[in-house]
């Protein structure tokens with residue numbers, strides 16, 4: 001592992017929000033972080049993987065419902081209809097920003113894993129005090145429990161509550177779990193590198209979610225059906 005010496009936790013390098021949407025995401029995350037996390041260890045999260053996986057897969061029906069032309073992806077128009085049906089009130093600009101942010105393979109469509117990430121980001125953003133009275137934030141009460149678990153996990157990992165998970169924080173979380181096993185540092189690094197896909201040393205909530213869908217194996221299932229490349 002490269003010499004990770006020097007300044008402990010060098011402050012906020014690379015952690016400035018790059019887009020308006022990311023700034024909002026960080027703000028919403030920090031608001032949520034002030035409420036703390038019920039997650040006690042990384043292990044408890046791993047134990048929840050199968051349940052989270054199952055719940056997210058049920059999302060497939062929703063996905064198919066909104067993929068009106070059944071081409072395996074939700075395009076911008078389909079997404080707008082989806083939002084209006086779920087009564088998620090976002091401006092046109094916000095929807096476009098979200099779409100762009102979650103379309104990581106840049107094919108102008110939300111594939112299943114991208115759609116899940118998008119919904120979960122929406123869930124986070126809708127955690128505003130004004131909406132607290134609402135029972136359901138995005139019109140899918142069953143899924144929202146799973147989304148909350150994912151948010152809670154991120155809150156657990158983000159020790160300094162700046163809205164990003166740094167490499168050090170990931171190492172810390174894994175070390176707490178496996179108390180001093182020699183392999184744990186390497187596992188933490190590997191997990192972190194899987195999450196930090198733009199390699200700037202910081203993981204935001206969106207990156208975390210994409211990694212998560214990969215860990216539970218959701219993108220694979222989706223890819224089998226779409227073999228245009």
Ligand SMILES: [Ca+2]
Nearest residue numbers: 067071073074
């Ligand atoms: Ca479609």
Ligand SMILES: [Ca+2]
Nearest residue numbers: 103107109111
């Ligand atoms: Ca895409």
Ligand SMILES: [Ca+2]
Nearest residue numbers: 158162164165
């Ligand atoms: Ca952090």
